[in-house]
Amino acid sequence: MESRKYAYLFAEGNSKMRELLGGKGANLAEMTDIGLPVPPGLTITTKACNSYYEEGRNFPQGMEEQLKEAIKDVEQKTGKEFGSQNNPLLLSVRSGSVVSMPGMMDTILNLGLTDETIKGLAQSTNDQRFAYDCYRRFIQMFSDVVMGVEHYQFESILEEYKMKREVKFDYELTADDLKELVEDYKVLVKRNTGRTFPQKPIEQLEMAIKAVFDSWNNHRARVYRKINNIPDHLGTAVNVQSMVFGNMGNDCGTGVAFTRNPSTGENLLYGEYLINAQGEDVVAGIRTPEPIASLEQDMPHVYQQFVDICNKLESHYRDMQDIEFTIEGGKLYMLQTRSGKRTAAAAVKIAYDMVDEGVITKEEAIMRIDPLQIDQLLHRRIDPEAKLTVIAKGLPASPGAASGKVIFDANKAEELGKAGEKVLLVRTETTPDDIHGIVIAQGILTSRGGMTSHAAVVARGMGKPCVCGCEAVKIDYKEKVLTIGDKVIKEGEMLSIDGSAGNVVDGNVPMIDPELSSEFLQILQWADEKRELNIRANADTPNDATKAREFGAEGIGLCRTEHMFMAQERLPIVQDMILAENQTERQEALDKLLPMQQDDFYGILKSMAGLPVTIRLLDPPLHEFLPSSEDLITEITKLKITESDLELLAEKEKLLKQVRVISEFNPMLGHRGCRLGVTFPEVYAMQARAILQAVADLRAEGVEVYPEIMIPLVIHREELKRLKQLVLDVAAQVEQERGITLTFTVGTMIEMPRACVTADEIAQEAQFFSFGTNDLTQTTFGFSRDDAEGKFLHHYVDQGIIENNPFAVLDRDGVGKLMKTAVKLGREAKPDLKMGICGEHGGDPSSIEFCQQLGLNYVSCSPFRIPIARLAAAQAAINNKDQ
Numbered sequence: 024m025e026s027r028k029y030a031y032l033f034a035e036g037n038s039k040m041r042e043l044l045g046g047k048g049a050n051l052a053e054m055t056d057i058g059l060p061v062p063p064g065l066t067i068t069t070k071a072c073n074s075y076y077e078e079g080r081n082f083p084q085g086m087e088e089q090l091k092e093a094i095k096d097v098e099q100k101t102g103k104e105f106g107s108q109n110n111p112l113l114l115s116v117r118s119g120s121v122v123s124m125p126g127m128m129d130t131i132l133n134l135g136l137t138d139e140t141i142k143g144l145a146q147s148t149n150d151q152r153f154a155y156d157c158y159r160r161f162i163q164m165f166s167d168v169v170m171g172v173e174h175y176q177f178e179s180i181l182e183e184y185k186m187k188r189e190v191k192f193d194y195e196l197t198a199d200d201l202k203e204l205v206e207d208y209k210v211l212v213k214r215n216t217g218r219t220f221p222q223k224p225i226e227q228l229e230m231a232i233k234a235v236f237d238s239w240n241n242h243r244a245r246v247y248r249k250i251n252n253i254p255d256h257l258g259t260a261v262n263v264q265s266m267v268f269g270n271m272g273n274d275c276g277t278g279v280a281f282t283r284n285p286s287t288g289e290n291l292l293y294g295e296y297l298i299n300a301q302g303e304d305v306v307a308g309i310r311t312p313e314p315i316a317s318l319e320q321d322m323p324h325v326y327q328q329f330v331d332i333c334n335k336l337e338s339h340y341r342d343m344q345d346i347e348f349t350i351e352g353g354k355l356y357m358l359q360t361r362s363g364k365r366t367a368a369a370a371v372k373i374a375y376d377m378v379d380e381g382v383i384t385k386e387e388a389i390m391r392i393d394p395l396q397i398d399q400l401l402h403r404r405i406d407p408e409a410k411l412t413v414i415a416k417g418l419p420a421s422p423g424a425a426s427g428k429v430i431f432d433a434n435k436a437e438e439l440g441k442a443g444e445k446v447l448l449v450r451t452e453t454t455p456d457d458i459h460g461i462v463i464a465q466g467i468l469t470s471r472g473g474m475t476s477h478a479a480v481v482a483r484g485m486g487k488p489c490v491c492g493c494e495a496v497k498i499d500y501k502e503k504v505l506t507i508g509d510k511v512i513k514e515g516e517m518l519s520i521d522g523s524a525g526n527v528v529d530g531n532v533p534m535i536d537p538e539l540s541s542e543f544l545q546i547l548q549w550a551d552e553k554r555e556l557n558i559r560a561n562a563d564t565p566n567d568a569t570k571a572r573e574f575g576a577e578g579i580g581l582c583r584t585e586h587m588f589m590a591q592e593r594l595p596i597v598q599d600m601i602l603a604e605n606q607t608e609r610q611e612a613l614d615k616l617l618p619m620q621q622d623d624f625y626g627i628l629k630s631m632a633g634l635p636v637t638i639r640l641l642d643p644p645l646h647e648f649l650p651s652s653e654d655l656i657t658e659i660t661k662l663k664i665t666e667s668d669l670e671l672l673a674e675k676e677k678l679l680k681q682v683r684v685i686s687e688f689n690p691m692l693g694h695r696g697c698r699l700g701v702t703f704p705e706v707y708a709m710q711a712r713a714i715l716q717a718v719a720d721l722r723a724e725g726v727e728v729y730p731e732i733m734i735p736l737v738i739h740r741e742e743l744k745r746l747k748q749l750v751l752d753v754a755a756q757v758e759q760e761r762g763i764t765l766t767f768t769v770g771t772m773i774e775m776p777r778a779c780v781t782a783d784e785i786a787q788e789a790q791f792f793s794f795g796t797n798d799l800t801q802t803t804f805g806f807s808r809d810d811a812e813g814k815f816l817h818h819y820v821d822q823g824i825i826e827n828n829p830f831a832v833l834d835r836d837g838v839g840k841l842m843k844t845a846v847k848l849g850r851e852a853k854p855d856l857k858m859g860i861c862g863e864h865g866g867d868p869s870s871i872e873f874c875q876q877l878g879l880n881y882v883s884c885s886p887f888r889i890p891i892a893r894l895a896a897a898q899a900a901i902n903n904k905d906q
Contacts, residue, residue, distance in 0.1 A: 045260030047119030064264030288372025417493025425466030433460025473812025488522030565626035580883020696736025796862030
């Protein structure tokens with residue numbers, strides 16, 4: 024059977040063969056094809072990598088023969104011979120995955136040097152010192168990345184030599200010094216590996232290729248793929264290229280450049296180079312590189328050629344390029360080009376400028392920007408130039424960064440915050456009781472809880488940074504200290520968090536404020552022209568609603584009324600309502616809450632005048648508004664010991680008894696949502712009245728409002744039917760009292776599997792569906808999100824049992840199928856049924872694309888994720904326009 028082609032010369036490929044040749048190999052082929060000065064070479068394909076694993080880490084049949092044939096072609100083009108003692112061909116070996124991926128094998132230079140070929144290199148260059156410097160570099164590099172001998176062991180020997188010779192720099196060692204050093208390096212290799220350093224060039228090459236293939240599955244690479252959703256099956260290519268030397272004299276050099284500034288996006292050549300150096304010297308920090316502009320003075324003709332090539336490459340690829348080059352004997356060689364990594368600010372400016380320059384279309388500009396990356400533009404972030412001491416890592420629950428004094432108590436945080444202090448609220452976990460502290464704090468750090476815990480959800484809604492589930496943080500509330508390993512931080516000392524990375528950083532760190540450029544706002548307008556999904560906000564206060572509107576929200580998709588109960592002055596009234604022993608007592612508390620709720624709804628509806636506002640009636644279990652039984656037991660114990668206040672003791676004991684009666688074994692699946700409305704209809708009646716009276720007030724002022732009243736946690740048509748009727752009855756009363764006709768809709772939150780599979784029945788009573796994917800994910804997986812994210816979920820992701828955290832990226836195969844069923848059944852029953860999504864997934868680009876494919880009308884997310892959602896929705900429409 025004819026063997027597959029595994030080795031391609033650069034001249035045989037092109038940029039369209041990326042999946043086969045990897046990004047680097049495809050670009051080397053393309054540069055060769057368009058006539059640029061590329062040192063000859065070949066690429067071993069990604070298919071060879073996959074076959075290598077299929078064959079039990081053995082090269083596929085035919086690959087070695089193809090490799091040797093390709094090397095002959097390179098010998099012919101260079102006039103050199105691989106393994107020759109006279110004029111040896113030396114090679115570089117680089118990995119080259121389809122997607123640029125840090126964590127792969129480091130580059131190997133000077134491959135092909137042996138005790139014999141070194142003589143030919145010394146003779147052909149007439150420079151023994153240069154030859155043996157190449158040999159010692161090669162042994163060190165090859166032994167480290169291929170044979171597993173730690174880099175530092177070679178460095179230790181090198182430092183000893185420099186101390187003995189009383190020199191400071193490597194280049195001060197003589198040829199004889201380097202010859203001795205090479206022998207000591209070989210002894211080190213034999214001692215560590217039990218084998219001599221390989222002296223056959225073809226063996227070196229085959230070992231290096233295997234090392235590249237093996238690096239595809241090293242820990243760094245697997246982690247990077249997991250974080251960036253890169254498929255494991257892609258494999259990596261291997262690029263084998265003839266060496267050119269930038270370290271043979273002052274007419275040589277090496278460098279790296281970008282065709283535009285990768286930090287700012289400015290259209291100026293950006294980079295650096297070193298005269299008389301190899302590529303590793305530029306990044307090693309041994310010598311300080313020169314800015315690329317200085318090359319014009321050092322080598323004017325090379326600089327002009329380089330500028331012309333940069334312009335040609337950017338024009339050819341129609342994107343900013345990251346370029347590696349070497350100059351040998353005054354001749355320029357291009358070693359690599361690829362689309363350059365860039366900051367969010369640079370991505371926006373480059374995309375905008377290239378549209379302005381007529382290089383790309385608006386559609387292409389939209390597709391060039393990673394929606395998740397633009398989080399950088401919306402929040403304060405740590406100065407990338409700052410030197411940080413990261414002391415712990417948790418979950419990146421809400422983006423942005425903050426520094427502040429560590430405070431463990433919400434009351435104290437509020438007090439200090441109002442006095443002008445910057446505070447960081449640090450808790451084991453937050454509860455509704457802590458809301459006043461969260462509001463005033465710069466950021467929140469918790470040792471427990473997941474990405475959708477109370478702290479995370481509230482922080483995201485407010486645009487505050489938050490790190491959750493940082494188990495390394497141990498809090499001693501009594502002593503007012505936290506410990507992270509051996510480090511002890513007292514209350515009042517400074518600490519910083521990076522909510523985008525999940526890092527906890529020692530001390531105070533410099534920050535960069537967010538800034539929305541005119542280019543960014545213009546690209547968002549282009550995105551709005553392309554997208555089909557409406558973008559709404561999850562907002563619970565007038566301030567949140569105003570901020571959402573500033574970011575381009577087209578309404579509110581989720582207003583969580585329970586968040587209005589959390590304010591410090593309201594909580595006692597809410598607790599009175601919950602603990603009421605009869606309906607009369609409960610109604611007294613509700614009567615007090617009614618004007619407060621009405622005022623809230625008035626403000627939110629007014630700030631969203633002309634746009635729809637979906638208001639969810641009370642959803643969480645009632646125990647969330649009560650003190651914890653553990654705290655009460657602690658207080659009771661102290662009162663018993665001191666016998667200081669017997670009346671207070673009796674009151675606390677009564678409260679503890681009531682809390683225990685209300686507490687549930689599994690509150691997420693317990694007495695909450697519409698179940699509260701069924702058992703305590705007066706609570707939902709109060710909320711409906713508050714909404715509708717606010718609507719009546721605004722109507723009287725001539726303000727146009729579109730309220731949508733949402734019943735949560737419905738599992739049965741009859742639940743929705745009864746509670747909808749309750750709302751209609753209240754509406755009739757308000758209409759009679761005010762003498763007006765109210766316009767509003769009543770719908771439900773689809774967040775239980777049973778609701779999805781009976782959506783055709785539920786749709787008979789609903790005017791809209793809103794998918795609550797947080798709870799739908801929990802009930803589909805059978806995961807408690809706080810427990811799962813904090814304890815075992817990362818193991819499932821790390822081990823490949825599931826691909827992503829399903830609370831961050833919508834699970835299309837499970838949760839998605841239930842949603843698809845609900846959409847199909849719901850629209851069969853009611854073709855014009857409006858549907859959206861209001862779970863945290865509403866701001867995730869992958870989930871937004873799935874919503875586009877489902878045919879939903881809108882997605883809803885926290886205010887600070889609206890620009891992300893606008894861009895992601897446009898990309899989803901572009902990607903799916905033919906479907």
